[in-house]
Amino acid sequence: MDVIKQMLTGKLVEGYMPMQMLFELGSFALLFIGAFYFLGKNGIKVNKLAQATGLFVFSILYFTYRIYPPIPFSVRAIYATMTLIGIFMWVSSTEESWKDFRKPIIAVADANTAITKMIRTVVVVLLPFLVGFMGYNSMKPNVDEPIELRTVHPAPPASTKVHGKTFVLQTASSPYRVDDAGKYSDTIQKTHIDGNPWDEKAPPYLQYVREGGQIFFQNCHFCHGDNLNGRGMFAFAFNPIPANFTDPGTIAQLQETFVFWRVSKGGIGLPREGFPWASVMPPWEQHLTVDEIWKVILFEYWHTGYYPRTWD
């Protein structure tokens, strides 16, 4: 209930934002439709072109100012294009509304009233300037750093060699993701997801998690953050910034062996397609043992509540 109250006051509520945004969009759309319907009922017919322009401008404003933090331009451009397409589909969906939509445009092109003449003149004069401005804008030298399209998860090698031992990524498995009998288990994490690793009598799995946690806080949290959300104290000094493990797009969608390879080899171990890599992620095989690497990975999964990706 509290959440709904907050939403109604116009706050974006953490954890609900994605659905909230869709919901808001829906409400505004209904509001628009309702408003024009109401006006139409009262004898004020708003021309389709005007409606469409209003809707478009509104959507631009919404995506630019409503959503915080600001959406990158490339994404806003996608949204604007989609909105335009939608508006086109809507105004041209029936012959009647299409005619209504075109009427002012055609009028500007060839009607002979004083107003249309004036608009026509203005348009004819302004158009070259607009084109010129766009040309100028695109040629203007730019001092921003260039955009880097980075392949965040490049294809791993078939196998990787760490401390003299070869691991085949397809078949290897974590030696610590094990049940009490020491056998590999897919479900053990689920069993102990709310367990207490500090418990003296904790099962072996949780003991390994605790050890992994210690390794994490000795080595990784400076960058990856103590909530594992990629906001460690050094984080923003780097580009690319450290991975956010709580985001469903990092370890949650990787196989455990992939993560093992990434942690062992670090930024410099990225394959060529990972270029341009400037990743500071250290190659941990130089500082940790194989066991320690497996344990810290175990901890990361346990702490975030994500499970390594499996196929089947």
Added chain:
Amino acid sequence: MATLNKQAQKKIWAFFALGTFVGLLLMPLFLSLPVGASGGAPAPAASTAPPAAQPADAKPVEKSRDIWYKTEGPVIGAPAPKTTDGPKDYPRYNFESRVLLWVANQQHLYYGSFVLAVPIFCMVVEYLGIITKDKALARKYDQLAYDFVKISLTAYSLTAILGGILVFTYLTLYPTFFGYLASIFRPVMHTYALLFVAESGTLYIYYYGWDKMREGFLKWVHVSMSVILNVIGTVLMMLANSWIAFMQSPAGVDADGRYLGNIWHVIHTTLWNPINVHRILGNMAFGGGVVAAYAAYRFLTAKTDEERAHYDWMGYVAMFIGVCFLIPLPFAGYWLMREVYAYRQQMGITLMGGLLAWLFIIQAVMIGALFLTTNYYLWQGLERMRGAERYQKYIKYMVFVLITCFIVWLTPHTMVMTPAELKAMGGQQHPVLGNYGVMSAKNGAINTIITTTVLSFIMYQRGNKVPTVKWAPLGDAFLFGLFTMAYVNIIWLAVYGYYIPANVRVGLSVPQVATTLSCLFIGVTLNSIMMKGAKELGPTVWGQISVRSQYALIMLATAFTWMMGLMGYIRSSVRLFWHVNEIMRDNSPWAFTHTIGFAANMISFNVLFFWMTILFVFWLGSLGVKKAPAAASVGQKVPVPAGSH
């Protein structure tokens, strides 16, 4: 008496002809079996080698292990050649050989898919014509089927020519590689060639025999011929698929690429069947698109109302068939991806998360365009029905739902942004939009889109009709309930997906898809039943539709073509620097992956080239037309799939 005799004679001839076809069809198989068994054996050695009866003085045969099936087999073929960059292995012009091959391949593929798909339509439509009771309708179907083959006939010879060009390109630019492939696939290639002959023969008789075999039993023979035609066509395609599947996930050879004598293993590699299914569906969707574009082109250039009516109808039917096959396509794609992951995780990641991931984003855009266009076309179709105005007011809500879903569908997971924007956002992940970037949201979006498309179709089916069955209110209520539940279920599952582990989440797509499909099947079936004998508010006036709708059809076809080029490129380039994955390395200077921009330009070029040549084919087709087909005249009842009329 004399006529009866003639009838009987005709019958005998018909049986004879049918028998010949079947014989022709099976002959290559018989021929190839013994060849296949001795496989790629070096001819003289194999023929002089003592048979099993006297193995004592035979040299011990070297055995080796199949890299995929892990079975042992006698080493028969030579190892895969190790090429070096130079005129011996890679003779060339002053130009990138790979690009030449790319164009040759893609053009051949476009035409190949087209001529494989169209006879399938033909078969279906001709059959519909036979079983339809109404004489006028039957004639119209028959005419349509005939129109279909006519288009494909010219395209057929072009396909053969392009195939020749393709082989020459291989032979001249990649002789070593092609030699290796041919040494393994020799019996398959011969079978392929023979089948091609059988296919041409059948096609020509099918086409030229159309008038002769119009009535009664002969008509049935004629339809069976189309079945044979399609069987041959499908086998042809599957054989060709075995080559590319072998290049991607080889089997039947050992780690050095030596052939082990089992041709079935070589053909039946792990990706073969997923590719087969995906390609058959894809071909059909593509074929529908091209025929629809043809109809649109004829509609736009038509001079009379009759012509417009006929081509409007033809475009509708073709679009309908195309979309029917478009809907299962993503699921086939999903299966293929799964198998790729199962085969090599690296390959899967290169595709979905790595080097080629950006291309998948472009693919998502294209899929979006396809569904939007389909919906748009259906809405425009309401214009040709008097009485359908009552549904037009719902369009704006559907537009909204579709566009919002697309906004989610297109939100990239890794956003392109300047470093300044990155800092402003405080991280790679946007707290709001980041959640649209993952699978869960995408699944929800695309399922909502498909469900909405189904809804559009149901709306279209109802168009000018009011159900008269007694249980109509109940049916309406049920439909309403079905779709409401579907939307709630899909969206709920999409949201729920965030709260559960990834491996469980993968399983969530199953109930989502099940929901979508049940809307499709239950919804459309129920609606069709309700529309049986429904009261019409006004006639359906074929031909009375906006030109925008026809441009939508053309756009649909172009999107199909573009997407096919794109996906083909992705499938092919995922091998990276291998000719045959992990067996034969590509040592030419062009073993790198092209930039996205270059690839996109190449694909566009191929699409443009295809459309230019196919326009030529259409034009040729229109030269032979004496008069406008005696088809749907204005306001007349015409058949429509799914029994909506």
